[in-house]
Amino acid sequence: MRQERAARIKDVARIAGVSTATVSRTLSNPDIVSEETRRSVLAAVKATRYSANVAARNLRRQQAGGVLALAPNLANPFFSEILAGMSEALAERRLNLIVADTQFGGSSQLVQYADRSRADGLLILDSRLDPALFAGAQCPPIVQVCEEIEGLQSPRVVADNAGGAAAAVAHLVELGHTRIARLAGPPDNSLTRWRDAGFRRGMDAAGLSGRGDWHLTGDFSMESGRTAAARLLALPDRPSAIVCDNDEMACGLMSALIRSGIDIPGDIAVAGFDDIELSRHLTPTLTTVHQPRRRIGREAVRQLLLAIDGADVAERTVIPCTLVPRQSTLGREALSDQAAS
Amino acid sequence: MRQERAARIKDVARIAGVSTATVSRTLSNPDIVSEETRRSVLAAVKATRYSANVAARNLRRQQAGGVLALAPNLANPFFSEILAGMSEALAERRLNLIVADTQFGGSSQLVQYADRSRADGLLILDSRLDPALFAGAQCPPIVQVCEEIEGLQSPRVVADNAGGAAAAVAHLVELGHTRIARLAGPPDNSLTRWRDAGFRRGMDAAGLSGRGDWHLTGDFSMESGRTAAARLLALPDRPSAIVCDNDEMACGLMSALIRSGIDIPGDIAVAGFDDIELSRHLTPTLTTVHQPRRRIGREAVRQLLLAIDGADVAERTVIPCTLVPRQSTLGREALSDQAAS
DNA sequence: CCGCGCCATGTAATCGGTTTCATACCAGTC
DNA sequence: GACTGGTATGAAACCGATTACATGGCGCGG
Numbered sequence: 001m002r003q004e005r006a007a008r009i010k011d012v013a014r015i016a017g018v019s020t021a022t023v024s025r026t027l028s029n030p031d032i033v034s035e036e037t038r039r040s041v042l043a044a045v046k047a048t049r050y051s052a053n054v055a056a057r058n059l060r061r062q063q064a065g066g067v068l069a070l071a072p073n074l075a076n077p078f079f080s081e082i083l084a085g086m087s088e089a090l091a092e093r094r095l096n097l098i099v100a101d102t103q104f105g106g107s108s109q110l111v112q113y114a115d116r117s118r119a120d121g122l123l124i125l126d127s128r129l130d131p132a133l134f135a136g137a138q139c140p141p142i143v144q145v146c147e148e149i150e151g152l153q154s155p156r157v158v159a160d161n162a163g164g165a166a167a168a169v170a171h172l173v174e175l176g177h178t179r180i181a182r183l184a185g186p187p188d189n190s191l192t193r194w195r196d197a198g199f200r201r202g203m204d205a206a207g208l209s210g211r212g213d214w215h216l217t218g219d220f221s222m223e224s225g226r227t228a229a230a231r232l233l234a235l236p237d238r239p240s241a242i243v244c245d246n247d248e249m250a251c252g253l254m255s256a257l258i259r260s261g262i263d264i265p266g267d268i269a270v271a272g273f274d275d276i277e278l279s280r281h282l283t284p285t286l287t288t289v290h291q292p293r294r295r296i297g298r299e300a301v302r303q304l305l306l307a308i309d310g311a312d313v314a315e316r317t318v319i320p321c322t323l324v325p326r327q328s329t330l331g332r333e334a335l336s337d338q339a340a341s
Numbered sequence: 342m343r344q345e346r347a348a349r350i351k352d353v354a355r356i357a358g359v360s361t362a363t364v365s366r367t368l369s370n371p372d373i374v375s376e377e378t379r380r381s382v383l384a385a386v387k388a389t390r391y392s393a394n395v396a397a398r399n400l401r402r403q404q405a406g407g408v409l410a411l412a413p414n415l416a417n418p419f420f421s422e423i424l425a426g427m428s429e430a431l432a433e434r435r436l437n438l439i440v441a442d443t444q445f446g447g448s449s450q451l452v453q454y455a456d457r458s459r460a461d462g463l464l465i466l467d468s469r470l471d472p473a474l475f476a477g478a479q480c481p482p483i484v485q486v487c488e489e490i491e492g493l494q495s496p497r498v499v500a501d502n503a504g505g506a507a508a509a510v511a512h513l514v515e516l517g518h519t520r521i522a523r524l525a526g527p528p529d530n531s532l533t534r535w536r537d538a539g540f541r542r543g544m545d546a547a548g549l550s551g552r553g554d555w556h557l558t559g560d561f562s563m564e565s566g567r568t569a570a571a572r573l574l575a576l577p578d579r580p581s582a583i584v585c586d587n588d589e590m591a592c593g594l595m596s597a598l599i600r601s602g603i604d605i606p607g608d609i610a611v612a613g614f615d616d617i618e619l620s621r622h623l624t625p626t627l628t629t630v631h632q633p634r635r636r637i638g639r640e641a642v643r644q645l646l647l648a649i650d651g652a653d654v655a656e657r658t659v660i661p662c663t664l665v666p667r668q669s670t671l672g673r674e675a676l677s678d679q680a681a682s
Numbered sequence: 683c684c685g686c687g688c689c690a691t692g693t694a695a696t697c698g699g700t701t702t703c704a705t706a707c708c709a710g711t712c
Numbered sequence: 713g714a715c716t717g718g719t720a721t722g723a724a725a726c727c728g729a730t731t732a733c734a735t736g737g738c739g740c741g742g
Contacts, residue, residue, distance in 0.1 A: 004478050006456075006478070006479040008727095009729060009730095010728080010729095019693075020728090020730090021692065021693080021730080021731075022690085022691060022692075024730055025690095025731090032689090032690080033691085049477060049479070052458075052728085052729065053458040053728050053729060054405065054459050055404075055458055055727080055728080056400050056697090056728035056729035057729055057730075058396035058697095058729090059394070059396035059397050059400050059696095059699085059729075060696070060729055060730045060731080062697070064396070074422075075424075077421050080415055081415075081416040083440070084414070084416035087440060088442065088445050091441070091442070094450070097439065097441070098407065098440075099428060100428065101425055101428045101429065104429050104432045109432065115392050117393075117394040117397075117698090136390060138347045138390070138392065277618075278618065278619060281592065281619055281623055349697095349699085350698065361698090361699075361700090362700080362701075363721060364699095365699070365700055365701080366700090366701095369700080373720080374720070375719090375720060378720080393698080394699060396697080396698080396699090398698080398699055400697090400698085400729085401698085401727050402699090402700070402727085403727070458728090
C-alpha cells in the first residue's frame with residue numbers, strides 16, 4: 001500500500017469525465033448540475049476520498065475560513081464556557097475557531113492578527129488591548145465581548161452588568177439590609193463602571209445612599225478580596241452586607257472574614273458576580289449574579305457573522321443576567337437542600 | 342480617505358523597484374539579499390503596511406499554518422489550562438491554535454478535520470473518538486493528550502496516572518490507613534485503567550489487598566460521586582479511606598457523606614485526582630493529585646512539532662504528578678493556615 | 683425554418699504568494 | 713584575457729481551488 005498523495009480536483013474531474021469547474025460546482029452548488037453528472041462526480045469524490053484544499057479555496061474566495069478569539073488568559077475558566085458557545089455557533093457555519101492568548105507574544109505578534117487573510121472576524125475578550133492594533137484598513141470585522149475597549153468602535157455583546165448589580169442590591173434590600181457596601185473592581189475597567197452604575201441605581205431605587213468609606217476597590221483577584229476584608233474589618237461602622245464586583249474577590253473576602261470570626265451572612269451578607277463554578281461550592285455557597293456565558297459566546301458569534309455578511313449589527317447587545325440567591329445572603333438553613341444546585 | 346485595498350507583494354515590489362521574488366526573499370530570509378535592497382524593500386513594506394496573504398503562502402508551502410485541538414467539552418475548565426499551555430508553545434512557532442468541540446457537528450464534520458490542508462497537526466484530547474476518523478493518508482501528525490484512544494497509533498503525552506494514584510495510596514498508608522476503598526471511573530477509560538494499576542501498585546507496596554466490595558464505579562461526574570456515597574454508606578463494613586479517580590466525583594461523594602453526618606477525614610478520609618481549582622475551595626479542602634496541565638499542553642505541542650518536522654518522537658511521554666495533601670485526609674487543624682494554598 | 687433564450691458544461695483567468703531555474707555581474711586565478 | 717565560482721536578482725512556473733466568460737445543444741415561438 002503506497003503512500004498516496006491526496007487527490008486534487010483535477011483527479012476527480014478526470015475520473016468523473018468532466019471538467020474541474022463541474023466538480024467544483026457539484027460540490028458547492030449541486031442543483032445547477034444535471035442529475036447524471038452529479039452522480040458520477042460524487043462517485044469519483046468518494047472513490048478518491050477527495051477533500052478540497054482549504055488554502056486554495058480560501059485564496060480564491062478571499063476569505064480565511066475562521067474567526068479569531070483574543071482572550072487575556074485562556075487558563076481562566078471564565079472564558080472556557082464563552083469559547084464553547086462560540087465554537088458551537090461557528091461550527092454551524094463551518095468556520096474555525098482560532099484562539100490566542102493575548103498574554104503571549106506581545107503586541108508585535110498581535111498586530112498581525114488584525115488581517116483579513118488571517119481571520120474573517122475578531123472576537124475580542126480583552127479590554128486591555130490597544131485600539132490602534134485594530135485601526136488598519138485590513139482589519140476584519142470585530143465584536144467585543146464582555147469587556148469593552150474605550151476608543152475601539154465596534155459592536156459589543158455584553159452581559160447586563162448594571163442590571164445584575166442592581167438586582168443584587170435589590171435582593172439584599174428585600175432581605176432587610178440598608179447598610180450595603182461595595183467591593184469594586186479597577187476603576188478604569190468597563191465592567192466596574194457598569195456594575196457601579198447598577199449598584200447606584202439599586203441603592204437609589206431603595207432610597208439608600210452609598211457611603212464613601214463603604215466603597216472598597218480591588219483588582220478582581222482573590223488576593224485583593226482578602227486584603228479588602230482587612231479594610232472592611234477596620235471600619236468603625238461596619239455595613240451589614242457587601243456586593244462584590246466578581247466571585248473571586250467575594251471568595252477571598254469571605255474566607256478572610258470567616259477566619260476573623262465573622263459569620264456570613266449573620267454578621268455580613270456577601271454577594272458576588274459572574275457565577276463561576278466555584279461559587280456553588282464555597283462554604284457558605286455564594287449568592288451571585290449569573291452570566292449566561294455560553295449564550296454570550298453564541299450571541300457574539302451571531303453578531304460577528306452578521307457583520308461579516310455586511311448586515312446591520314446592533315452596536316450593543318445586552319444579555320440579561322439572573323441573580324442566584326445562595327447561602328451567603330440567605331443563610332445555611334434556608335437553602336440546605338439546594339447546596340448542590 | 343478612500344478605503345484602500347490591502348497591498349500585495351507586487352505593489353511592494355514595484356515601489357521598491359525589485360521583483361516579487363526579492364520581496365519574498367527579503368521577508369523570509371533577509372540574509373540572502375544585499376544590504377541596500379533589504380533597506381528599500383523594508384521601507385516599501387512599511388510604507389504600504391504590507392502583510393503577506395496567509396492563504397496564498399499556505400497554498401504554495403503546502404501547509405495549514407495551524408494546529409487543531411479536539412476536546413470533548415471546551416466548557417470543562419480542566420481543558421482550559423492545557424489549551425493555554427498549547428497556545429503558549431504554538432505562539433513561539435507562529436502557529437495558530439484552532440479548537441473544536443467534539444460534541445458539536447458529529448463525526449460528519451469531524452472527519453474533515455483530519456486533513457493536511459486544514460491543520461498541520463492534531464492534538465486529540467478526547468478518547469471517545471473513532472480511530473477510523475484518522476486513518477486516511479491525508480491525516481496530519483497526531484499527538485494524543487491525557488486520554489488515549491485504543492486502536493489509534495500515535496505518540497501520547499499523558500500524566501503519570503499510575504504514579505499519582507500510587508502516591509495517593511502511599512499518603513493514606515502513611516497516615517495509618519489500611520482499609521482503603523476506591524471510587525473508579527468508567528472501566529473502559531484509559532485514565533481509569535492507569536489509575537487502577539497505580540492503586541493496586543500502591544496497595545501491594547503496603548502489603549494491603551483491595552476488597553471487591555470496596556471498589557465502586559462512577560462516570561467522573563459529581564452526581565456519580567453522590568450516588569457512590571450511598572453505596573459506600575450501605576456497606577456492612579466501611580473503609581477508613583477512599584481514593585477517587587477524579588476531583589468531581591470526590592466532591593460529590595464528600596458532600597453526600599457530610600450530609601449523612603460522616604466526618605471527613607475523621608470517619609472517612611478522601612483523596613481525589615486532577616487538582617481542579619475547586620479542590621482547594623471545598624470544605625474540607627480536598628487532598629488530590631496535581632497534574633501540571635499547562636506543562637502537559639506545552640509538551641504535547643513540543644512532541645507534535647517534532648512529529649511535524651519529521652523527527653523521532655517518543656511514543657509515550659509521561660509527565661509526573663504530585664500529591665497535594667489537604668484537609669480531606671489530614672484534618673482541618675493540620676492545615677488551617679494553608680487553607681488558601 | 684430561423685432565431686432567441688436557457689441550461690449544462692468547458693476553457694481559462696484568477697487569487698497572491700514561494701521557489702526553481704536562469705542570468706548577469708564581479709572578483710579572483712592562471 | 714579567458715575561465716571559474718559565487719552572489720544577487722529576475723522571469724516564470726507553481727500551489728489547487730473558484731468563477732467569469734464562452735460555447736454548444738435544445739426547445740419553442742413566430
